[in-house]
Amino acid sequence: MTSDPNSRRQFLAFLAGSPLLAAAGLDTEWLHTLTGRRGDALLDVADRAVTAGTHPVLQPPLIANATDALDVFDFEAVARQNIPVAHWGYLMTGTDDDGTIAANRAGFERWTLKPRRLIDVSRVDGSVSLFGARYPSPIVVNPLGSQKAFHKDGEIATAKAARAKDHLMVLSTVATTSIEDVIAARGGPVWFQLYHQSDWSITKQMVQRVERAGAPAIAFTVDLLGGSNRETMIREARRDTRDCKKCHLGGAPLPGVSGRVDDRDNRRKPNLVGYEKRPPQLEKGTPTWEFVDRLKQATGMKVLLKGIVTEDDAALAVEHGVDGLFVSNHGGRAENSRRATIVSLPEVVKGTGGRIPVICDGGFRRGTDVFKAMALGATSVGIGRPYIWGLGAFGQEGVEAVLAIMRREFELTMKQSGATTLSQITARHIAPA
Numbered sequence: 001m002t003s004d005p006n007s008r009r010q011f012l013a014f015l016a017g018s019p020l021l022a023a024a025g026l027d028t029e030w031l032h033t034l035t036g037r038r039g040d041a042l043l044d045v046a047d048r049a050v051t052a053g054t055h056p057v058l059q060p061p062l063i064a065n066a067t068d069a070l071d072v073f074d075f076e077a078v079a080r081q082n083i084p085v086a087h088w089g090y091l092m093t094g095t096d097d098d099g100t101i102a103a104n105r106a107g108f109e110r111w112t113l114k115p116r117r118l119i120d121v122s123r124v125d126g127s128v129s130l131f132g133a134r135y136p137s138p139i140v141v142n143p144l145g146s147q148k149a150f151h152k153d154g155e156i157a158t159a160k161a162a163r164a165k166d167h168l169m170v171l172s173t174v175a176t177t178s179i180e181d182v183i184a185a186r187g188g189p190v191w192f193q194l195y196h197q198s199d200w201s202i203t204k205q206m207v208q209r210v211e212r213a214g215a216p217a218i219a220f221t222v223d224l225l226g227g228s229n230r231e232t233m234i235r236e237a238r239r240d241t242r243d244c245k246k247c248h249l250g251g252a253p254l255p256g257v258s259g260r261v262d263d264r265d266n267r268r269k270p271n272l273v274g275y276e277k278r279p280p281q282l283e284k285g286t287p288t289w290e291f292v293d294r295l296k297q298a299t300g301m302k303v304l305l306k307g308i309v310t311e312d313d314a315a316l317a318v319e320h321g322v323d324g325l326f327v328s329n330h331g332g333r334a335e336n337s338r339r340a341t342i343v344s345l346p347e348v349v350k351g352t353g354g355r356i357p358v359i360c361d362g363g364f365r366r367g368t369d370v371f372k373a374m375a376l377g378a379t380s381v382g383i384g385r386p387y388i389w390g391l392g393a394f395g396q397e398g399v400e401a402v403l404a405i406m407r408r409e410f411e412l413t414m415k416q417s418g419a420t421t422l423s424q425i426t427a428r429h430i431a432p433a
């Protein structure tokens, strides 16, 4: 195969539409099945996989133990084998043609590293302080819903891994484990991610509950307020021969509006139940900055916004007294912007004027990715799918291994670059590709 990326892409495009595939008894569905992507996203994935030599056709056998993994991708293949296909679709879906997932990864290619030499790097310290709590690594275990869909131990396994490796964990509103149980398993505070409810009285009770449970911060997710169109999730669910209605009262996922299964059944969502029936205070429309003000007034916890991608919104967030931001496009599952979060990061940092912490997530898979975000002004970075690959593959042990691999890679990049603390990583360590 040619080493020129454009020619390779053309070749893959040709392959995807080629009668040769049909002649070989294969079709584009085959490429789709191998890569989990369609259209341009399929070509992006195939192109990058061939470049990296990790195209599934070229892959070595599945790893049998978490300790055999060389990188986080080694867990993906094992998890894919273990997780039911509909749940795999929920995990891996983006929106429309999944183009923003590919964009998140491709964004890192826009930057190269400029290592400095002859600095004593025998000791590096990758620790970060967030609202007074210090963690040995800036890699955050991001909120990700329904983790018992990927492994029977779900969020408990994740929390125990976060405890073992001492990482900050953020729990999703739609977790399959309660905030109280997760804080107990983590053996210390975790942050809570908030999806607002249509009734403010319920939202407020939820916020008060997580504060009582000991969460020091709450991250209000603002990137799904317009809904999202998750086609891969629906396609994969259709390939699942099990009866969705056995667990999800409403049945299989619905197109368009929310990206969620038509669940309306909170039996497995303990953070959504147990609230007093008070006179409802229904939201008028979807939340605006007025909601953010209300949220700030309702709690003593730090309030962060998750899903900010522009300088203007970052500046508004500071004006409204927000305590921190996640630069996020929900791992390519919100709007199909095709704009990588690593591309949005510098303008968000600029909008904050450096006054509040900025956590960037979306497509982080390598220590070099983490390094580039730190060089562009991030305080920390968040990971989603990689630790779920670890969870789906080997439970708690898999999550621990993913965290250890990413930390090891990041600290190696620090050493190679001549930066021994996070504050020493600056824009002078990277250059546009």
Ligand SMILES: Cc1cc2nc3c(=O)[nH]c(=O)nc-3n(C[C@H](O)[C@H](O)[C@H](O)COP(=O)(O)O)c2cc1C
Residues within 6 Å of the ligand: 090, 091, 092, 104, 142, 143, 144, 145, 172, 173, 174, 193, 221, 306, 328, 329, 330, 331, 332, 333, 361, 362, 363, 364, 382, 383, 384, 385, 386
């Ligand atoms: C299956 C899945 C479920 C998610 N659930 C939530 C959620 O409940 N709340 C939230 O704010 N973000 C959620 N996210 C987004 C993640 O917090 C994070 O922004 C994203 O996964 C980062 O991208 P990455 O998966 O490429 O690392 C979810 C992501 C995935 C893949």
